[in-house]
Each structure stands twice: as C-alpha cells, then as structure tokens.
Amino acid sequence: MLKRVCRIVCLIMLMPVSALAELSIxxxxxxxxxxxxxxSPIMMKGAPLAExxxxxxxxxxxxxxxxxxxxxxxxxxxxxxLSEVYYRDWRIVGMQYLVVxxxxxQADGQLSATFSLVEVxxxxxxxxxxxxxxxxxxxxxxxxxxxxVFYTITGIKGAFSTRLAYVTATKEGGRQVFRLMVxxxxxxxERLMLKSKEPIMSPAWSPDxxxxxxxxxxxxRPAIFxxxxxxxxxxxxxxxxxxxxxPAWSPDxxxxxxxxxKDGNPELYLYRFATKxxxxxxxxxxxxxxxxxxxxxxxxxxxxxxxxxxxxYKLDITSRKIERLTFNGSYNxxxxxxxxxxxxxxxxxxxxxxxxxxxxxxxxxxxxxTRTRLDESPTVAPNGAMLMYATKRNNKGVLAAVSIDAGSRxxxxxxxxxxxxxxxxxx
Amino acid sequence: MKLETLKPLLACAILSSFLVGCSSxxxxxxxxxxxxxxxxxxxxxxxxxxxxGDGISGSDLDVDGGIETVFYFDFDKSTLKPESLAALRIHAxxxxxxxxxxxxxxxxxERGTREYxxxxxxxxxxxxQEFLVLQGVDPSLLEVISYGEERPASLxxxxxxxxxxxxxxxx
Numbered sequence: 001m002l003k004r005v006c007r008i009v010c011l012i013m014l015m016p017v018s019a020l021a022e023l024s025i026x027x028x029x030x031x032x033x034x035x036x037x038x039x040s041p042i043m044m045k046g047a048p049l050a051e052x053x054x055x056x057x058x059x060x061x062x063x064x065x066x067x068x069x070x071x072x073x074x075x076x077x078x079x080x081x082l083s084e085v086y087y088r089d090w091r092i093v094g095m096q097y098l099v100v101x102x103x104x105x106q107a108d109g110q111l112s113a114t115f116s117l118v119e120v121x122x123x124x125x126x127x128x129x130x131x132x133x134x135x136x137x138x139x140x141x142x143x144x145x146x147x148x149v150f151y152t153i154t155g156i157k158g159a160f161s162t163r164l165a166y167v168t169a170t171k172e173g174g175r176q177v178f179r180l181m182v183x184x185x186x187x188x189x190e191r192l193m194l195k196s197k198e199p200i201m202s203p204a205w206s207p208d209x210x211x212x213x214x215x216x217x218x219x220x221r222p223a224i225f226x227x228x229x230x231x232x233x234x235x236x237x238x239x240x241x242x243x244x245x246x247p248a249w250s251p252d253x254x255x256x257x258x259x260x261x262k263d264g265n266p267e268l269y270l271y272r273f274a275t276k277x278x279x280x281x282x283x284x285x286x287x288x289x290x291x292x293x294x295x296x297x298x299x300x301x302x303x304x305x306x307x308x309x310x311x312x313y314k315l316d317i318t319s320r321k322i323e324r325l326t327f328n329g330s331y332n333x334x335x336x337x338x339x340x341x342x343x344x345x346x347x348x349x350x351x352x353x354x355x356x357x358x359x360x361x362x363x364x365x366x367x368x369x370t371r372t373r374l375d376e377s378p379t380v381a382p383n384g385a386m387l388m389y390a391t392k393r394n395n396k397g398v399l400a401a402v403s404i405d406a407g408s409r410x411x412x413x414x415x416x417x418x419x420x421x422x423x424x425x426x427x
Numbered sequence: 428m429k430l431e432t433l434k435p436l437l438a439c440a441i442l443s444s445f446l447v448g449c450s451s452x453x454x455x456x457x458x459x460x461x462x463x464x465x466x467x468x469x470x471x472x473x474x475x476x477x478x479x480g481d482g483i484s485g486s487d488l489d490v491d492g493g494i495e496t497v498f499y500f501d502f503d504k505s506t507l508k509p510e511s512l513a514a515l516r517i518h519a520x521x522x523x524x525x526x527x528x529x530x531x532x533x534x535x536x537e538r539g540t541r542e543y544x545x546x547x548x549x550x551x552x553x554x555x556q557e558f559l560v561l562q563g564v565d566p567s568l569l570e571v572i573s574y575g576e577e578r579p580a581s582l583x584x585x586x587x588x589x590x591x592x593x594x595x596x597x598x
Contacts, residue, residue: 176578199577201541221572222545243549243573246542259542266546287546303543310543334540347540354538374584376540392584421541 023187023399023412023419030065030408035153037061037097038070038090040079042113042145044103049138053113056142057099060160060186061150063401064385065408070095082116082125090120099149103141110134113141117149126152139188159381160185163425164388165193165203165212166399170417180214182229185381185424187399187412193227194234203423206249212423213237213247213256224258237271248291248300257281257291257300268302268315281315282322290334291315295341301325303333312346326359328366334377338384343404345369345378345387356389358404369406379424380404388412388422494518497580498555500593502536505550507558515555518597519562526568530598531555533573534580536589541575548573555595 039054058069072078076089080102090098101115116128129148131141140161147158164187168179180194180203194200198217205212206226213226219236222244227234238244242261249256255272266289268281282288286306293300300315310333312326326332331349338345341361348357348368356370356378372391380387388401393411397418402409412419495514498507507515522529533552535544552571560566581588 199574201545201575201577217574217577221570241570243545245545259546261546261549266549287543287550289542289546290540303540310539331539333543349539374537395582395584 023183023190023414025059025063025187026411026413027062027065028409028411030062030068034062034066034068035097036068036070036095037099037149037153038075038093038095039099040075040077040101041072042099042101042103042115043080044105044111046080049103050135051138051142053101053103053138053142053145054099056139056186057146057149060143060146060158063186063410064150065403065410066154081114082118082128085118087120087123095120097149097153099145101145106132111138111141113145115145115148117152139184143184143186156385157383157427159383159385159424159427162382162427163209164399165205165423165425166390166419167200167203167214167421168414168417168419169199169397180212182212193229193232201421202246203421204247204249205423205425207251207253207426209425209427213249215245215247224256243289246290248293251293251295251297257293259289259291268300270317281317281320292335292337294337295339301335301337301344303335312344325361326366328359332357336378336380336387338380338404339382340384343380343384345380345404347376347378356387356402358387367406369402369404370400372400375400377421379422381424382427388424390420390422494521496597498595498597499590500551500595502538502589502593503547505547505554507554512558515558516562519559519564522559522564522568523562526565528568528570531569531571532578532596532598533571534578534592534594534596535576536592537576537579537584538589539576541577545573545575548575551593551595555597 039058042053043049061067062069074093077086079085079100081100085100098118098120099115101113103111103113106112110132113131114128117126119126131144133141143160146160150156150158162185163182164185165180165182168181169176175197178196178200179192180200181190182193183190193212196216196218201215203212203214210230211226211228213224215222216225223236224238224244224247225234225236240260240262243259243266246259247256254274255270258269258271259266260269265285266287268288268291270279270281284306286304288302288304290303291300298317300317301312302315303310304313307324309330311324312332312335314323314325325344329348329350333347335344335346344359344361346357348355350368353373354375355368356375357366357368359366370389375389375391378387378389384404386401386403388399390397391400397420398414399412399419399422400409494517498511531552533548535547549571552573556569556571559569579592580594581591
C-alpha cells in the first residue's frame, strides 16, 4: 500500500506553476458535533520539515466537516512517539483522538514516517503505521496519514490523496487566457496541464487517473483531446463540424461517451479507442448532451430537452432504451453519480436560481445542496462523501464543496481569475 | 416575414444542413491559438500577451460596412428576433454577390450548464445559418461554431450583461 503512494507520485512529473490562481481553503460550515482530534507535530529529529505534515493532516480532516483539529498552541504536550503520550493531557482538553508520529531519513535517503492513531478515552492504540517517500512527497505522506486516520475513525475511505482538475480563465495583457490545471484535493501543488488563448472546457479523468480528456478550441473550433499527466503527450480525438464536447471515459477505459452535432443536432456517441470508431447512441431532434457513465459501464445518464425542458435521462447502451429520471423542476442538467450509482447530483433551477441538487435514485428524494446562485459543474469525490462545484463569489468564478448530506461546506477561493469546471479524480 | 411562415422552410434548411454537416477532415491545426502544454517550462505564469484593446471577443455592436454583425436572442431561445432580419438579408445579398467563407459564432449567457449552453449557442448559430440559406446563400460558405458561455461579451452577472451575451456573431 505504501508503494502505491510512491508509484503515483513518481508518475506525476508536472511542472509546478507559480501562484497563478492558487487555491486556498475556507471552511464555511461543518457538522454540529465534530469529532475532536489532535495531531501532535510530526517532525524529523525534533526539527520542522519542509512541509508541516500535522497541519496538512489537520486541515484535511477539518475539510471533511466531520472533524475539529486542535490548534497546536492549545496542546499541553507534543509527543513524538507513543511512549511520550500522557493520556491525561488529552483527556482534560476533551480530545477524542490523537495522532503522534515522527519522520526519519533511511539509509537509502528516503523519508520514513511512523505514525499512530490513539483513542484517548479508551487509552487504545488503533494502529501504528509507516509511510515512506522522497523529500518531494511530504504532502503525499500527509494525505496518506489523513486517509488512514479518516478511514479508521469513520469507516469511509479517505479521498485526501486524490486530485482535482479544473479550468481557470484570467485576463492577461488585455485578453482571456485559459488554463487546464491539476491540483491536490486540497488545492495545493497546482500544476499546469494546458494553456491556451482559446477556451478550454469539460475536463474528465480517465478511470486510472493518468489522463484527462477535455475540449479545447485551439484549432478555431471545439475539439476533444486526451492528454497524459506524466508526460503531457496528447492526442486530438475529434474534429467534426459542430459540437465536439462533453467527453466521459467509460469505467473500463476502453471507450468514451461524447457529444457530436455533425448530423444536425447534438447527439451522444460512443468512441472506441481501439478501433477509433464512433457509434451514434441517440437519435432525437432535441439537445442530447452531458453523458456520464453508470459504474457498470452499461448505461449512460445524460441531459436532454426532448421533453420540452432540460431533464436527466438514462440510456441503456445495448437496448437503446431511454428512461427519464428527473421530474422535479424545469431545469435539471449535467448529471453526475456517486460511485455506488445511488445518488444523482445535477444542476437544478429553482425559482430562477441555479443550485446543485441531489436525487436519491432509489427513494426519488430531491434535495438542494447549495445556497449560492449560478452553481454548476458538480463532481462527486470518489468516496461519495463530498461533491465539488463551481459558483460565483464577488462576480468571480470559484470552486466550492459540500458534503453529500449538505452538513459541511468549504470554499476554494483563488487569488486571481475565474476557476471553473472542477473534476474530482478517481482514487 | 413572420417566423411562423418560416417554419417549413427552416425544416428544409435543417435537412440541407444534414447533407453538408458530415465533414470529418483531419485536423489542419496550426498552433496559432497559442497553446502551450505543461512540458514547456517557459510558462511561469507571467503574462506576455500583446495589447489588443479589450481582448474579449466582440463588442456588443460590431459593424461591417454599416451592417450589424451581432444578433441577439431571448433567454433560452434560438429564434431570430424580427429586428435582426433586415440586416441578415443584407448579409445574405452580399454573400450571394461575393461568396466568402463565414463563421457564425453562437453564444449563450452564463446561466445553465456549460455543455448545454454549447448546444444552445449552436442552435442560435444554426438559426442564422438557416435564414441565410433560405435567402439563397451557398450553405458550404457557412460554418456554425458555438462558444457556449465561454466567450461572454460582457462579464457581469446581470440581466443587461446576459442579454449582450446571448448572441450570434457573423465573422
């Protein structure tokens, strides 16, 4: 499992960019009774590391809305190992959990972080674990610790080691410049994937998390591209007249659902990488767009205005049978699904305001999750616990997140420019 | 001419666009759009763009020999406004007299989802295309390109700004 962290990071060799639209976190609300946890400073031989691992872990856990991390200044002691833990120090300040750990440099030059999770009331060590990595991987080690702690306490797989892709638009030298960016799930370590003077839209992750598909107007018209993260190698997949949009990788990675209007109006197509062939999936004079896969790879959900207003439909790829899923309101579009296919999230218009809403596909319950206006582009974390979306604040595009139960929220404001179209990577 | 009377003709035009809209020629992509991917280390985020006015594509009322080249639409609609028709007829006459390739760039306001707005922008561009073809313009001269909500003429989130963004530009 440790190797996994290393492997992922070794593959990523993107160029960091200097604080362009760099994202920061602003937690706007959490649950009423968050679990209290203290992350004792994790250092190397008592000296601070280039990245403050404990602070990153604390911020990760707080961002979930389920935890409250103790400020370091309030800690009565700073144990670096289990042998230095005095339970009383944590009990009297009401901590439920404590993380202690330290980093050493191994003979091979790698860093090795040993960390333990402790339940204070029961005076129980829940686990002790070692994570290894290079100096450049301190943030990965921190997110790894967060994932492990989060899973042990909540039973939900942590998504702190995942990434975000998004598009930024900034005005430079009098004109808009568009960038496709990838950052860690916490907005840190932003990297440039593509820069263009023409619009970039609709980023979508490959199921292995190693590639992105997107729409770029660089040829003077919209076209779909795929691009590797590790070496930026890219390929133009479509060049039809009209729309070339809304790419969505199939769960097995062998094909892509996309939208072309070459036959007169927007229809869903299936593009197979092996044969480079396009198969038309829908046949209707209305707009059919924004396909997204069910996890079994046999059905797509998509937006269509075939009923007179944009609504979400489900298409069985084999039988081509189409079923309408949304009936609540006159605008439901751009569907995304939780990993278990149970929760549909979408852009929903209510009294002229565009919100993100969820619909339980079993019970049919619809719930508006966001409080802002002009909300769009929802994307669900691979663990299904949070979703991110784009909204506007002070006339600027920003990313925001809300837990799927609407209990906690945070914003990722950027320093500069518009940020839009977040896409949460797979695990 | 009333739009109602245009409907059967529009249907014909849709059919004709089926016949011409199937080109899938390989890319002749020049990199004139200024694309840099992440292997290019030169990008340190510093702006090096030239100064060319306001930068955003199109002002709200472009003129081409005195004729309007920007045509506006109502919210969620892709039907031509009556006030657009006179100028569009003049464009048609010019294109018949002096055939030239023309881009019909369709745009939407920021409300609603981006890919859906791409489709809406295309519908608007197609409405202009169909009108011009009905006037006798060679369909092969006209290409509809939708920018959805990606190239707003006005950046504010207000109704007056949105009304400037729901447009087709003839280029």
